[in-house]
Amino acid sequence: MKRGLLISILYLGLISITFSQDLEYHKLYSLTDGMTAEQIMKIMYHNKYSLFAKDITFKGEVIYIDSPTFQRKRKYKKSRIILGKDGFSYKELTVITYPTEVKGLAVLVWSYISPQKDQQVWLWLPSLKKVRKISASQDDDSFMGSDFTVEEVSTRRFEDETYRLIGEKVFSGYEFDYMKKTIFKGRRCYVIEAKPKKKNWYYAKRIVWIDKEIGGNIYEEYFDKKGRLFKKIFRYWKLIDVNGKKYPTQIALEVKDLRTNHKTIILMEDIKYDQNIKEEYFTVKTLMRQRW
Numbered sequence: 633m634k635r636g637l638l639i640s641i642l643y644l645g646l647i648s649i650t651f652s653q654d655l656e657y658h659k660l661y662s663l664t665d666g667m668t669a670e671q672i673m674k675i676m677y678h679n680k681y682s683l684f685a686k687d688i689t690f691k692g693e694v695i696y697i698d699s700p701t702f703q704r705k706r707k708y709k710k711s712r713i714i715l716g717k718d719g720f721s722y723k724e725l726t727v728i729t730y731p732t733e734v735k736g737l738a739v740l741v742w743s744y745i746s747p748q749k750d751q752q753v754w755l756w757l758p759s760l761k762k763v764r765k766i767s768a769s770q771d772d773d774s775f776m777g778s779d780f781t782v783e784e785v786s787t788r789r790f791e792d793e794t795y796r797l798i799g800e801k802v803f804s805g806y807e808f809d810y811m812k813k814t815i816f817k818g819r820r821c822y823v824i825e826a827k828p829k830k831k832n833w834y835y836a837k838r839i840v841w842i843d844k845e846i847g848g849n850i851y852e853e854y855f856d857k858k859g860r861l862f863k864k865i866f867r868y869w870k871l872i873d874v875n876g877k878k879y880p881t882q883i884a885l886e887v888k889d890l891r892t893n894h895k896t897i898i899l900m901e902d903i904k905y906d907q908n909i910k911e912e913y914f915t916v917k918t919l920m921r922q923r924w
Contacts, residue, residue: 657716660684660877663847669795669824672842677790679847679880682905683721687713690903691729695810696778697895706730713909721745723914740919747789756919763920772834778896779889781834784865785898792830798823803841806851806866808886810897815868816851820844835863846871846880864888874905 654674655661661675661684682688689711696704707730714722721743728737736758743751755764771783783792805817822842828835836859841851848869856862868884885898912918 655683657683657714658686660879661847663822663842663844667822669797669822672797672822672824673793673795673826673840674790675847676840676842676849680849680882682712682879682881683714683716685714685874685879686906687711687909688903688905689907689909690900692901693899694778695897695899697897706734711909711913713911713914715911716745719744719746719749723911725914725919738919740914740916742914747791754916754919763916779863779887779892779894780865780885780896780898784887785885793826793828796825798825798839800844801841803843803851808866808868808884809895810886811884815866816843819850821850843869848880848882862890864890872903872905879905 655678661678663672663675678684689709691709692707694706694708698704706728708726708728710724710726712722712724722741724741724743726739726741728734736756738756738758740754740756741751742753753766755766756762757764771781771787773782774780775782775785799822801821801823803816803819803821805814807813808815821844824840824842825837826840827837835854836857837855839853839855840849842848843850846869848867850867850869852865852867853861854863854865864887866886867882868886870881870883871878872881873879881900881903883900883903886895888895
């Protein structure tokens, strides 16, 4: 198996990266009028990575659409405990369940509160019955060979960009091709311009639409140094009721690369929060003992 695939697997789904010290773990935040671009984006990242919850489990599917007649799929399941203590942000376990040639491949991630401290990542190779400690790939690498980058799916943090509030606008709706319906038409949104702090990065700026009710980034447009639009990303959010609390949750993503006319879809289902998962589950020993 190629090293790129092995490394990319650790970014499946919604990997949580802590972005700020001033929002509390396990607490919900809402957008309100008069907020700055920075305040809006901090709450968006808090919601995007589910830092309001105790834990989360879900099943996911990545669909690669190279042409109208050719699709490829990968499936996985994920468990994450959100800690916010003892220096840890979260611990997470991801397992590939399909296709057969990579089934059983599992990744354990320990992520820390300090953005200066690197994640620890262990990879379980069922064919070799071995655990290997690995390092993360570059953020601008392709996510599992898809049209998403690793950063777009999982690793981008609040501190990675500068922000400017363009204003409030009504979203015209997104034609979600996979579900064959228009989503979020007429929703009130904050529109923010975000520019990367990294020099010579793969995009010069992106325009982000933040739904005011959900507090999620529902739509993004990516521009190169010449001001050309080259990528669009849509994120389908829903509010899931958990014991009377409304948890903002991503249930689907779609990216369109305008340069290649390819697109990739990520779907999440069977999403469960606050199941009282034990921290002891997220250990190297667990990784080795499980039979996927």
